[in-house]
Amino acid sequence: MFKEEREELQFDWKMIDDIGEGRPNLGPGMSVAVYRLMQFTLRDVLIREYGVAEADRIFFESGKRAGEEFCRHTLEECGDFGEMTVKLQETLRELRIGILRFERAEVEDGSFTITVAEDLDCSGLPVTDETICTYDEGFLSGILGVYFGRPFDVREVDCWCTGDRICRFEAKKRG
Amino acid sequence: MLEIEESRVDKLTELFYRLLNGRPVEPLELPPEYPDDEFRQLVGYVNRFLREFREFSEGMETLSRGELDFALGRGRLGILQHLKSLQGNLRHLTWKTQQIAGGDFEQKVDFMGDFSVAFNSMTRQLREAFEKIEKQNRALADACEEIRREKEKSDALLLNILPVRVADDLKTTGRTVPETFDDVTVLFTDIVGFTTLSSRLEPKMLIDELNEIFTGFDLIIERNGCERIKTIGDAYLAVSGMNGDSGNHAENITDAALEMVRFLAARNRDSRLRWEIRAGIHSGRVVGGVVGVKKYIYDVFGDTINTACRMEQNSEPMKINISEATRAALGDHYELVPRGELEVKGKGGMRMYFVSRRREDFSV
Ligand SMILES: [Zn+2]
Numbered sequence: 001m002f003k004e005e006r007e008e009l010q011f012d013w014k015m016i017d018d019i020g021e022g023r024p025n026l027g028p029g030m031s032v033a034v035y036r037l038m039q040f041t042l043r044d045v046l047i048r049e050y051g052v053a054e055a056d057r058i059f060f061e062s063g064k065r066a067g068e069e070f071c072r073h074t075l076e077e078c079g080d081f082g083e084m085t086v087k088l089q090e091t092l093r094e095l096r097i098g099i100l101r102f103e104r105a106e107v108e109d110g111s112f113t114i115t116v117a118e119d120l121d122c123s124g125l126p127v128t129d130e131t132i133c134t135y136d137e138g139f140l141s142g143i144l145g146v147y148f149g150r151p152f153d154v155r156e157v158d159c160w161c162t163g164d165r166i167c168r169f170e171a172k173k174r175g
Numbered sequence: 176m177l178e179i180e181e182s183r184v185d186k187l188t189e190l191f192y193r194l195l196n197g198r199p200v201e202p203l204e205l206p207p208e209y210p211d212d213e214f215r216q217l218v219g220y221v222n223r224f225l226r227e228f229r230e231f232s233e234g235m236e237t238l239s240r241g242e243l244d245f246a247l248g249r250g251r252l253g254i255l256q257h258l259k260s261l262q263g264n265l266r267h268l269t270w271k272t273q274q275i276a277g278g279d280f281e282q283k284v285d286f287m288g289d290f291s292v293a294f295n296s297m298t299r300q301l302r303e304a305f306e307k308i309e310k311q312n313r314a315l316a317d318a319c320e321e322i323r324r325e326k327e328k329s330d331a332l333l334l335n336i337l338p339v340r341v342a343d344d345l346k347t348t349g350r351t352v353p354e355t356f357d358d359v360t361v362l363f364t365d366i367v368g369f370t371t372l373s374s375r376l377e378p379k380m381l382i383d384e385l386n387e388i389f390t391g392f393d394l395i396i397e398r399n400g401c402e403r404i405k406t407i408g409d410a411y412l413a414v415s416g417m418n419g420d421s422g423n424h425a426e427n428i429t430d431a432a433l434e435m436v437r438f439l440a441a442r443n444r445d446s447r448l449r450w451e452i453r454a455g456i457h458s459g460r461v462v463g464g465v466v467g468v469k470k471y472i473y474d475v476f477g478d479t480i481n482t483a484c485r486m487e488q489n490s491e492p493m494k495i496n497i498s499e500a501t502r503a504a505l506g507d508h509y510e511l512v513p514r515g516e517l518e519v520k521g522k523g524g525m526r527m528y529f530v531s532r533r534r535e536d537f538s539v
Contacts, residue, residue, distance in 0.1 A: 082279035103266035
């Protein structure tokens with residue numbers, strides 16, 4: 001299941017979902033530091049093995065995969081766009097992923113500006129003049145892609161690591 | 176020991192003096208040959224501060240005009256970052272407001288302190304007001320529907336009592352004027368021996384019987400394009416030709432009378448109680464109008480009505496007695512039995528005819 005060789009992606013929500021039974025005492029929560037420990041050690045090794053560009057691509061692709069499954073699992077029943085934004089905002093807050101806000105939404109054109117404050121990946125990291133929330137870029141691209149049924153390009157334009165207080169993403173429907 | 180020319184320090188002092196007094200300032204410049212020492216480093220920082228401060232200042236100015244759509248450059252100056260956050264929050268609030276204006280009252284603002292509280296409470300109140308209005312609208316629509324139904328009922332009731340024209344007049348103008356109809360035909364029927372029979376029957380049964388017979392008559396009258404005017408006890412008065420299409424009024428009402436006789440004859444075959452009518456018909460001029468203020472009754476007046484009544488009185492059980500005027504109006508479409516001249520009270524001798532049937536070659 002987890003360690004089979006594969007040509008196609010096989011992730012399924014069921015693979016992670018029985019946390020209540022598995023962690024009766026510790027529960028579903030854990031420290032952000034642990035999440036970052038994993039993300040940044042993984043990034044470290046990936047960059048050494050494959051280079052920065054390839055490591056970024058892998059992060060984006062995994063984030064996108066996560067966003068797609070997240071959308072199917074959480075936002076499936078949402079009707080119109082407004083309802084989806086409310087639900088998305090609520091869920092990201094409840095899961096403590098970040099405070100997501102829409103700054104601009106041109107639904108017809110498929111063009112959005114989205115900000116995430118207190119981002120799980122980057123808020124509080126040293127300022128390095130790099131945007132580093134590649135996983136989030138993929139995550140948003142996956143969500144929008146599944147919700148609108150069209151591929152989305154998402155780019156982080158402001159990040160905690162570029163010296164901003166919030167991460168800002170520009171999303172645009174492809175084609 | 177770092178040595179700096181006094182004029183360079185003066186330039187630095189002047190720069191901050193101008194800045195603190197709200198005057199425009201330009202970055203400091205050092206000649207290329209100036210050594211790479213601590214002073215050059217200081218000038219570098221001052222210029223970077225100026226650049227970011229100018230960015231902040233211009234952004235603030237744009238924001239103060241209410242414009243949110245401007246790009247802020249990168250910088251690590253705290254005030255610049257806060258401005259960027261403020262711009263982001265205001266953009267988000269604007270977007271939320273648009274969503275709410277579009278009717279999406281589920282939208283909420285989080286983690287913006289007093290803003291969140293005020294905004295969310297505004298949204299809640301908007302939603303409540305909106306729901307209240309919607310509820311009132313629904314109640315209004317229900318009330319309108321109820322009124323429409325009641326009006327339909329009252330219209331139907333009015334039509335039951337009054338001819339269509341008259342009911343329309345009453346509805347639109349609230350009154351009607353009496354009309355003269357120069358050429359109509361009047362039918363009178365009466366139940367034979369009703370007084371005698373009615374004294375033997377229970378009132379309820381009597382009314383049931385009359386109701387059934389008159390309902391049958393009403394249908395026949397309507398089917399033949401005539402109008403029932405009223406019933407007086409066991410008498411039934413109908414007129415034909417008041418609706419404008421008066422061409423066949425004598426024929427229409429004669430057909431109706433024949434049908435009424437047939438209807439009663441058929442009913443008598445299966446009924447315990449047997450009823451017979453006498454019918455009389457006369458053609459001429461009548462005046463029609465509404466009498467009464469609270470209880471509308473449409474009635475017809477004139478000598479033609481009296482004469483029709485005389486025709487009925489001179490008729491025989493299950494026969495239709497018509498006057499000369501009606502005979503003339505009927506032409507030769509019916510088989511008639513001439514009865515000669517009969518004496519009529521207050522009129523002298525009048526020619527009368529029994530109608531046997533419609534001639535087959537003129538059947539409708
Ligand atoms: Zn970021």
